[in-house]
Amino acid sequence: MLDPFDQKKQLILKEIGDDTSVTKDLSPKGSIDEPCIPIINLINAHPNMVTTSSCSGRVSVFIEGIKDREKIGSKGNQGHWIYVNHHPDIENWYKTIDYKINTQSTPTNELTRYILYKFEPLILHVKCRDLDSANELYKVAMSCGFRESGIGTNNIVAIRISIKLDIPIGYYDEEVVFNVDETYLDFVTKLAKDRFTENFRKLDQLYDAIKVMGVVEKKVVETKEERRERKIREGLAKQALKKSQE
Amino acid sequence: MLDPFDQKKQLILKEIGDDTSVTKDLSPKGSIDEPCIPIINLINAHPNMVTTSSCSGRVSVFIEGIKDREKIGSKGNQGHWIYVNHHPDIENWYKTIDYKINTQSTPTNELTRYILYKFEPLILHVKCRDLDSANELYKVAMSCGFRESGIGTNNIVAIRISIKLDIPIGYYDEEVVFNVDETYLDFVTKLAKDRFTENFRKLDQLYDAIKVMGVVEKKVVETKEERRERKIREGLAKQALKKSQE
Numbered sequence: 222m223l224d225p226f227d228q229k230k231q232l233i234l235k236e237i238g239d240d241t242s243v244t245k246d247l248s249p250k251g252s253i254d255e256p257c258i259p260i261i262n263l264i265n266a267h268p269n270m271v272t273t274s275s276c277s278g279r280v281s282v283f284i285e286g287i288k289d290r291e292k293i294g295s296k297g298n299q300g301h302w303i304y305v306n307h308h309p310d311i312e313n314w315y316k317t318i319d320y321k322i323n324t325q326s327t328p329t330n331e332l333t334r335y336i337l338y339k340f341e342p343l344i345l346h347v348k349c350r351d352l353d354s355a356n357e358l359y360k361v362a363m364s365c366g367f368r369e370s371g372i373g374t375n376n377i378v379a380i381r382i383s384i385k386l387d388i389p390i391g392y393y394d395e396e397v398v399f400n401v402d403e404t405y406l407d408f409v410t411k412l413a414k415d416r417f418t419e420n421f422r423k424l425d426q427l428y429d430a431i432k433v434m435g436v437v438e439k440k441v442v443e444t445k446e447e448r449r450e451r452k453i454r455e456g457l458a459k460q461a462l463k464k465s466q467e
Numbered sequence: 468m469l470d471p472f473d474q475k476k477q478l479i480l481k482e483i484g485d486d487t488s489v490t491k492d493l494s495p496k497g498s499i500d501e502p503c504i505p506i507i508n509l510i511n512a513h514p515n516m517v518t519t520s521s522c523s524g525r526v527s528v529f530i531e532g533i534k535d536r537e538k539i540g541s542k543g544n545q546g547h548w549i550y551v552n553h554h555p556d557i558e559n560w561y562k563t564i565d566y567k568i569n570t571q572s573t574p575t576n577e578l579t580r581y582i583l584y585k586f587e588p589l590i591l592h593v594k595c596r597d598l599d600s601a602n603e604l605y606k607v608a609m610s611c612g613f614r615e616s617g618i619g620t621n622n623i624v625a626i627r628i629s630i631k632l633d634i635p636i637g638y639y640d641e642e643v644v645f646n647v648d649e650t651y652l653d654f655v656t657k658l659a660k661d662r663f664t665e666n667f668r669k670l671d672q673l674y675d676a677i678k679v680m681g682v683v684e685k686k687v688v689e690t691k692e693e694r695r696e697r698k699i700r701e702g703l704a705k706q707a708l709k710k711s712q713e
Contacts, residue, residue: 324570327654335658352598356620363619371617371625373609374602379617388634389658400654401647408573408646412581412635 226350230271233348237261237272254278254307256421257345260428264347266454267431269354273377274346278420280413281305281341282314284393285334303336303397309417315406320397327400334393338406340386340413342420343427349376361434365427382423384416472596476517479594483507483518500525500553502667503591506674510593512700513677515600519623520592524666526659527551527587528560530639531580549582549643555663561652566643573646580639584652586632586659588666589673595622607680611673628669630662 223231237253253261254277261272286300304314349355355376362370362380369381388409391399399406432455469477483499499507500523507518532546550560595601601622608616608626615627634655637645645652678701 324648325650327650327657331661359619369615369617369625369627371615371619373605373617379615381615385631386633386635387631389632389655401651402570404571404573405647409635411573415577 226269226348229348230265233271233273234265256307256424257343260345260424260431262454262457263428263431264345267434269350270358271348272345273348274344276341276344277307277424278343278417279305279307279341280311280314280410280417281339282318282390283337283339284397285337287334288332309414311410311413311417312407314410315399315403318397320391320399322399322402324400324402326392326398328392328394335389336391336393336397336399338386338388338390338409338413340384340416342382342384342416343380343424345380347378347380349378352376357434358431361430362427365430366423367427380427382420384419384423386413386416472515472594475594476511479517479519480511502553502670503589506591506670506677508700508703509674509677510591513680515596516604517594518591519594520590522587522590523553523670524589524663525551525553525587526557526560526656526663527585528564528636529583529585530643531583533580534578546580555660557656557659557663558653560656561645561649564643566637566645568645568648570646570648572638572644574638574640581635582637582639582643582645584632584634584636584655584659586630586662588628588630588662589626589670591626593624593626595624598622603680604677607676608673611676612669613673626673628666630665630669632659632662 253275256277257275261275264270264272281302282304283302284300286298289298303318306314347358349358352372355372355378358378358380359370359372362378367380367382369383370379371381372378386409390401390406390409391397499521502523503521507521510516510518527548528550529548530546532544535544549564552560593604595604598618601618601624604624604626605616605618608624613626613628615629616625617627618624632655636647636652636655637643
């Protein structure tokens with residue numbers, strides 16, 4: 222009989238699909254972000270870890286919900302995204318949107334529904350078999366510069382890095398009003414592209430570090446046959462990563 | 468003889484000073500942020516916890532260092548702050564700075580040293596006696612909306628919330644050039660003030676939650692005399708918090 226961790230892992234892998242070609246997940250988007258697939262496969266090939274959620278990084282434009290004077294940036298009441306992209310092809314994003322520009326308006330009302338341009342970096346949640354393996358993964362993530370990582374309940378490690386952008390670019394008043402001009406929108410878009418580059422560089426670094434961690438551990442436990450299978454898996458994972466970066 | 472946690476705690480308390488009137492700490496700034504003092508005292512009054520670092524939240528304007536094509540936003544080579552304020556009196560911050568405005572310039576050079584206007588919320592690091600107490604504090608923080616909290620090595624809980632602002636407002640080219648105008652600088656300043664308000668609201672909420680946690684625990688272990696002393700401490704802490712918010 223499987224122990225509780227292995228049972229849980231089997232269940233999760235069954236839900237998301239156990240190979241590189243299947244990308245279903247349980248998020249609203251309904252699929253795993255492509256650039257995450259190699260690292261997810263690498264992590265899930267490790268006997269002591271399984272991924273529970275992931276986002277490879279994204280740019281988005283968010284209109285805050287109707288305010289209740291209590292919460293900032295609430296998604297609650299009619300808060301919604303007018304743009305989301307997980308890939309760095311983010312140029313000219315505003316050209317598909319109806320908007321007005323008024324650089325001299327300064328909404329000061331506390332109920333103002335701000336429009337925020339965001340870059341959100343990679344985030345990964347990984348359930349580990351026990352506290353020792355959670356600690357090990359946590360240390361690997363920290364050493365790669367994912368300085369906002371931490372262990373939560375049930376040995377789930379959150380891997381986070383602090384290269385966000387969170388930029389107010391206007392407000393919503395029955396229409397989208399940008400209080401910056403297109404020159405500035407292009408400027409922040411350029412910065413977000415740079416963050417994407419940095420984000421994928423850090424993802425690579427994390428991939429390599431976790432790979433080494435896996436190899437060191439597995440030396441102790443795996444048979445020749447297991448090792449052969451793992452090598453194939455890792456090769457496929459690496460190919461997929463390469464492909465996703467082309 | 469004291470156990471290792473108590474030894475460490477005694478050492479830390481000796482370094483930072485053990486009462487509300489002393490605010491020395493080990494940061495470059497050299498003192499504990501005033502709004503943090505009540506919660507630090509509350510935490511340090513708990514037998515199983517001691518604070519190891521804190522920032523109550525701040526607004527800053529940062530000029531990136533000279534780039535090495537490797538790192539983004541590096542503090543390293545000549546990166547520096549031209550403005551830092553831990554209090555919400557942030558209006559007109561740019562009036563003390565020499566700057567030029569050029570809203571139509573779009574630096575695209577990958578070596579551009581961007582200028583970033585930041586709001587960074589409360590962050591607290593708390594060393595706990597054992598994993599159980601770390602888990603308990605982690606859960607309290609999460610339940611108060613500090614969703615980026617996590618447990619690190621040595622049972623240190625990082626308490627973090629995701630209400631940052633990170634806004635590029637210009638670049639440094641032998642002088643400070645803002646590529647937004649004063650109307651926009653006032654606009655982001657207003658938003659940062661709102662984040663300060665939210666930040667202190669969350670700090671209060673966390674204070675209250677940790678206080679309850681302390682009381683529930685202490686019912687089991689403290690004597691009447693200890694309880695009396697704690698009540699006095701908590702009263703002082705609350706007064707200090709009130710005062711810091713006036």
